Amino acid sequence: MKAVFCNKLGGPENLGVSETKAPTPGPNDVHIRVKAAGLNFADTLQIAGRYQSKLEPPFIPGMEVAGEIIGIGSAVSRPLTIGQRVMAFMRGGGAFAEEALVDSEWLVPIPDEMDDVTAAGFPTVYGTSNFALKHRGRLKKGETLLVLGAAGGVGLTAVELGKQMGARVIAAAGGAEKCGVALKHGADFAIDYKAESIKDRVREITEGIGADVVYDAVGGDAFDQAIRAVNWEARMLIIGFASGRIQQVPANLILVKNISVVGVVYGAQTEKDPAYGASFVQEAADLYRQGAVKPYTGKVFQLKNAAEAMKALLSRQYAGKIILVT
Ligand SMILES: NC(=O)c1ccc[n+]([C@@H]2O[C@H](COP(=O)([O-])OP(=O)(O)OC[C@H]3O[C@@H](n4cnc5c(N)ncnc54)[C@H](OP(=O)(O)O)[C@@H]3O)[C@@H](O)[C@H]2O)c1
Known part of the structure; x- marks a missing residue:
């Protein structure tokens, strides 16, 4: 699969796209084919080594994801199905790739009315x-x-x-x-x-x-x-x-x-209690279904242009969310 890698801590210029092995789900993981990923200011901190949870390069950044389930770990007890559309906040990164692994408890089903780009900028x-x-x-x-x-x-x-x-x-x-x-x-x-x-x-x-x-x-x-x-x-x-x-x-x-x-x-609160953390996303998704919130996407970039997208976020030129599509 293709993924964006942070090869060295610093600015967006240290991001590169390369081919890598698809991830293998652990017992509690859900394996997702990523359709889109949301950019967050926290990504800029994470690639600079200034985020609360530190990752050693090379790593795949990205904390917000939308996609469809292609594999379910053996210990997952939630009623999830292959092909189901889901979105998630991913504190440990990994969203800027064609496939990703998410802890099952962090997942929220995407409302049928919501497209992938909107969903990618929703949970976090x-x-x-x-x-x-x-x-x-x-x-x-x-x-x-x-x-x-x-x-x-x-x-x-x-x-x-x-x-x-x-x-x-x-x-x-x-x-x-x-x-x-x-x-x-x-x-x-x-x-x-x-x-x-x-x-x-x-x-x-x-x-x-x-x-x-x-x-x-x-x-x-x-x-x-x-x-x-x-x-x-x-x-x-x-x-x-x-x-x-x-x-x-x-x-x-x-x-x-x-x-x-x-x-x-x-x-960090969601890490302590994933179901409680995800409940705040679920509640907002219900508001979306009722038409009570209208997520705003400022700009969409291709995954391969992640560095450009992150520069755009730091430039403050767009309102709302910046999204990467695979
Ligand atoms: N505590 C938490 O759990 C939590 C969760 C998510 C995010 N955050 C934090 O919340 C902050 C915003 O995150 P976000 O993802 O919403 O970011 P974002 O989309 O980039 O929005 C940040 C906003 O801050 C304003 N801003 C003021 N000075 C800025 C500067 N020097 N550089 C960039 N933006 C500046 C910008 O608005 P104007 O141009 O209108 O000033 C911009 O719209 C970040 O610090 C992030 O780490 C915290």
Whole structure:
């Protein structure tokens, strides 16, 4: 089979495509013919050796996959069938290939109405945001949710799911086009943080009260501004640091309004309890079936152009998801 390999830790230029042996499933594995794979910011960290779970080169990156089952391990007890269409978050990588192995418990059946490209960009981002807003953020109906990086992979799903949970959603993103995408996906207000102050605009929109929950996949300056525009008992959800700067949290600001700064790690949580992790994807898939969420694909590349695709992700030029097709 053909696969994308990270041959040396560093940037996308170290990715190459080569022929390799197809994987052999272990007892708990499901063997998938990959139709498409989703790109995530975490892939850029993983190939640079900066992700939480480290892999030694050469390895096949890719943490989000959609395809059809071609083999089932001997110890798999779930009622899965050969030919069934499935999608999965794959924390250990391996999705950027023509075939992949996934732990059976991480798999979620693809709704019939969902195409492969959409499915490939679904499980990691919707799973993360659903878990973050419900399990960690305890977002309630009527609360104000501020999403930073709101047109990105995870950000846009937080906008949609926040809206579904009955929140008033303020989307903060870089540029008018990305703000437009967030508004189309349900945001009530948009802040273009390339041109406007997050702190001032959130205060203005909420008439001085501030946001109840902040979904922060960006970190750095965006976090520094957002924490100055939150309500009493706000929850700041720490999702990631796409800006490249891991913010320091001023403890005095947390104290004065009973603010909680809440860590969110969907991948490691799913490793601890795969069925629980996958349940957040399943729930989002049910919302998709009802037409309540509309995944957005910004760009599709061929598998062999994975390096170019990863450069495009880092360039921030596309909203939504970037997908590789085999
Ligand atoms: N905690 C978890 O369980 C979990 C799960 C999934 C992802 N994450 C993390 O969440 C973050 C976003 O992941 P993603 O896959 O959604 O990425 P993505 O699709 O690339 O989106 C990241 C967004 O961050 C914004 N951004 C601001 N400064 C940036 C910079 N210097 N470089 C790149 N983007 C920048 C961009 O929006 P603008 O151009 O609008 O600013 C972009 O849309 C990453 O840090 C990732 O590791 C965490």
